Amino acid sequence: MRKISWWLTVSVGLGILLNPLNSSMISVAIPRLQDVFHINFTKVSWVIFSFYIASAVAQPVMGKASDLFGRKKIFLTGLLVSFVVSLAAPLSSSFEWLIVFRILQSIGTSMMIAVGMAIVRVQISDKQGAALSLLSIFLSGAAAVGPFIGGILIYWWNWQAIFLINCPIVVVSFLLSWRLIPADESSASSGSRLSVPQWLRMIDVPGILLFAFGLVTILVGWLSFKSNGHFSWIHALGILTVLMLLLVFIRHELRTPSPFIPLRTFANYPAMKWIHIGFMLVNILYYSLFFGLPSYLQMVRHVSEVDTGMLMLSLGISSLLTSPLAGYWIDRSGPRPVLFLSSVFMTIGSVYITTLHSSSSLVSVCVPLIAYGMSNGLNSVGMQAALFQSSPKQLIGVASGLFNSSRYLGTILSSLLISIVMGREFNIEGFRILGIILTMISIMLVVISRYGIRLDVSQEN
Incomplete structure (x- = not known):
């Protein structure tokens, strides 16, 4: 990858990492927020759900907006929104105001997620797989180390620090992006000629x-x-x-002529449909482990928060180590072999979960974490490459937004799945049942990656 392409990818990566970083850091702040605002767990959980719902809605909208107004404008606007919210959220006088700021934070970070991939897709033509693997490091790395960083910030300062930490990242990303992202094409300004009713109809x-x-x-x-x-x-x-x-x-x-979810487009490009379905299943699997295994360690094994965080780092480290290899492999063989191997790793990890019990060695717990981490490293690059190959250029903004909505739908469904299986109390029997369900889902993913994803649209479209 050329030096200018590398720095462009870094500038985009610093922006898009804010979404997964803030969606994961907040998880360790839940007990502190309950104490500060004097609320129960059911109510405080909306600080998580509101972010995911807003992300699932905002990312396709911002992808469509970028096709009309320009990707650079949307990306820089997202950085400005994120900066203002990061300063304002710590001043929240009530939990309701905190929810408002979380929604605004989700919208701001979604602007960058929705268009960041598209910027790399359009601006970097040589070694695109390597560029995607670098973006994957920002995305998966931020999600993996988010709870660890959040725990340190809350321990040494308070919950407000998990918002303020965004400010220096935003400043660096803005300065680099302002200089390195090419100016929007003149055709991108067509959105400015739309009236408010036309714009509302356009975004459905x-x-x-x-x-x-x-x-x-x-x-x-x-x-x-x-x-x-x-x-x-x-x-x-x-x-x-x-x-x-x-x-x-x-x-x-x-x-509707301009749908929020283009169902007819999925019919015309079936590979896009299977990629979005596969990505949603990937995130159901990944976040079921991401949220479920710490509960197993703390509630069943009575492992401390610090030791749990250290064990969970094996998930992020294995993902970060695998992503660059996935990029090189995709540049040579395409995304399908990578996606197939990724689904196999998830199946191995899911089967292993069913063997865990209340006296399993802590070292053995790292087996599903490493398997899922390696799978995530392959998936995060492979799914994006498959999306680019299956999407025509004129729809890449919408496709990128919908792609990330699939991520948050999977995350929401994983939380619901854990709640349904566990009921009122987390226990080893429910965790094994969760492992069985995850095994069935991962087998479905193996079939989809082997037979469902047919890349019938070339990158030149």
Whole structure:
């Protein structure tokens, strides 16, 4: 990779790491936020869910906005929003204000996630696999070390520090991006000629509201059921509401000229469909382990928070070591072999989870962590490369946004899966059942990576 391409990738990487970093650092701040704002676990969990829901909605919208207004403008605007929010969030006078800032933080970081990959896709033509592997290091590394960094910041300072730490990263990324990202093409300014009603129709506000309201309804219903401990007519009504919203959403998306989720595009480019489905399954698997294994260590094995964090580093380290190898392999053989091997590693890790018990050695716990970490390193590069090869250039912004929405849908579903399996208390029996479910999902992923992903659109499109 040329030197200018390397620095361009670094400038983009510093921006896109803010989203996974802030989505993972907050996990260790939950007990502190409960004490500060005097709230229960059900309510404080919205500091996580609000970020994921806003990310799932904002990233496709920002991908579409970048195709209209220009990728550099959206990227730099996202950095400015992130900087302001990082300064304002520590001043939150109530938990409700903190949720508002978390949503704004999610929107700002989503601007960079949605267009960062597209910038690399368009601006770097030589050794694109190596560039993607470098971006993957920023993404997977930030998610992996986020809880460790957050724990240190909260231990030595307070919860406000997990927001303030963003400021120097934003400043460096902004200065590099302002200088290195090429100016937007003149055609990108077409969005400025749209009226407000035209812009609202372009981003499909009804589709966004149906999508977001459906997610919120699912989460509120499940958290309510979890708190009450019994199924009532209200929960049944919630299920019917979700099903109706799903039908209305599908009908609307098929009929609107500019859909939030382009279902017809998936029909025209089936490889894109399978890549998004596969990426969602990957994140269900990854985040089920990411959130589930620390609970197993602390609640079943009674391992300290510090030792748990040290063990979890094996997940991030193995991912970081594998990503560069994936980039070189993709440059020579394409993404499909990488994706197949990744799904095999996840299957091995999932099967191993089913063998863990209350007296398993702590060293053995690193086996599924390393298997999943290696899989994540391969997947994070391979899925992005497959997305680029399956998406026509005129749709790359939308495709990148939807791609990352699949990430957050998988994350939300992983949290729901753990809650459904475990019920009120985390236990070894439920953890083994979770391992069985993850094994079945990983086998599905093996089939998809082997037979579902057919890269029928070339990069030259």
